[in-house]
Amino acid sequence: MLDQFTLIYRYDGSFDGLLCCVFESYDKKEIPTEIILPDISQTLLFAAKEIRTDVQKANRVLASIPEKMGFDALNFIQRAFLTCAPKKELYILLFLRLGYRHGRSVMDMLADDAVHTLFKAVKHLDNESHLLKGFVRFSIFSNVLVAEIEPKNCVLPLMTQHFCERYPEERFLIYDKTHGMALVYHPYQSAIIPIDDLELPEPDEQEQSYRALWQLFYDTIEIQGRHNPKCRMGHMPKRYWKYTTEFGSSSKKSLLKLENTAKFLIP
């Protein structure tokens, strides 16, 4: 009985690893109460069950998802995996179990707890990646566009297509500080690579003057008689201000070593 309440899976943090948790859950006819990452220290009262990532098992689960519940569901849980929702792994597992039982209609079960939680999380992810498509600010250093973001969700995969289609002839880099990774692009290839740190050079004169022009535009476009900071905050929460030029923040230097990625950017 006790086991029923305390079954904890520990996986390696990869999507394949999570699929193996699903495999295990079916194989052993058990439902974990928690699925945790390797770096969660062992302060738990109960030992966690290590789930080894086995690509073959993962692939079997992966192939079964569109078959049983459609491609929408697969796409959905892939995005759910990118979210910052607490316990997303467990909810994905519960979602899939529901999907194996009910088929495609799992996507309609919006009032179910797991489905609802994941829909909310994915909506948050979609919102954040949409907002950031606008809020990303590039600085240009020797003709390479460099930007920094600090998103809550892992948004880079959802921004790739947009920025590749926007700047097909440019070389650019978007550094996600939260997750320690970067989207890098040069014509006509993109990749998401792990990066620890990045050091930006001083902006040159041209870069500085465009920043100043943008700030000037930003300050001038406001209709003073309609000043409404609450409304602005609602649309553009303060946590996004840090990296936006108009709030005078891009002079702040972050440690960003451009040479590390130069190999990729300058082929």
Next chain:
Amino acid sequence: MDVFDKLKILTDAAKYDVACTSSGVNKKAAAGGIGNAAASGICHSFSGDGRCISLLKVLMTNACAYDCKYCVNRKSNDTPRASFTPRELAELTINFYRRNYIEGLFLSSGVLKNPDYTTEQMIEALRILREEYRFFGYIHAKAIPGTDSGLIAQLGMLTDRMSVNIELPSQSSLQMLAPDKSKHSILAPMKYIQNRIQENSTDIIKYRHAPKFVPAGQSTQMIIGATPDTDFQILNLTEGLYKKYKLKRVFFSAYMPVAENDLLPTLDTTPPLWREHRLYQADWLLRFYGFTANELLDEHHQSFNPYLDPKCNWALHHMDFFPMNVNRASYTDLLRVPGIGVNSARRIVIARRTATLQFNDLKKLGVVLKRAQYFINCGGKVIGSLKISQDKVLRSLMSEKTLGMYHQSFPLQSQAEQLSLFEQPPMILSGFPQEDHQRCLTNSL
């Protein structure tokens, strides 16, 4: 004059234009080009007044030969003048665009010399952007009333969206305040653009690569509160514009007093932001909720209720329509419930395929129960058979403060009188609830 000074003057002169959306078209850069567009539009920032900044919104020039009384750029106003050269403007746009400051350009202009000359300048700037920089991002251009249709056609081939401003909601207001413009000079280019869009769409069916004319459609805007035109007139005009001219959007801008003139509200008038807000809500109801202008206002009720949004106001007048069973009601009927928006209605229709919905499910689907609860049930037994007083509904729809003000304006009150209160809102709006000024336009009501 350097480009900083020009940018300052020409932004300042353009800021009263409302539209800044980059929506309505999906595209990506061709090889060798730069720029894409997303149909949903992308906001790049929000200014201190809470408005979305999507496009570099500037005038080509603020030197104007016309003398529209409500406009800061009018000939008779003593203000510094500047003009961009087409190349300056193109360069500024592309450099902002590369840094992801903007989604594109919104180009308008004062009338420099004459409408044709002005439009030629605009065309040249856009030509540089499109041809030399191979810019595929979003461009919205204003058609200047009185421009030759051949030039409008050229401009339209370079832009994603065009707009002709209605400016004022009636011919008489126009005559009074914009002596150089007429209903005809505004509606003629609007009609022309609409026809070209239509022709073009058949061309595109015939020849897949036919160049696109104004693919994101046209919009317009009008000033609210500079003239005595009523909400009812404005909303009817708006509906007409959507139907007759197939406009994508109609924008409203609360009049900001910029000039001392006997014909205009005095300089210390506060802009009627609440009216603007109500108009946007009503506009939303026309476009997405299946309402008609006549359902929201009519000859006898020409102004919006300042205390209730138009949808709630409608619902309270149509209590016989409710309560509605959310497990059976059609999508279009669901849209009529206060507290249910386009998204939650859609989710209800999906979710009820697999389950019979209960009140706590509705919350998860995004329904604002605080508002909706009086207008819906979940089938089966209705919780209690409590007769709901209008006051109770009102209480749920308004904050304490607003309710207090509402009661102040309408001292109580027999049941019959209470009902009539909804019919004609008071015109005195000085002490108008602050939160309505503060609130931004929400996407669903």
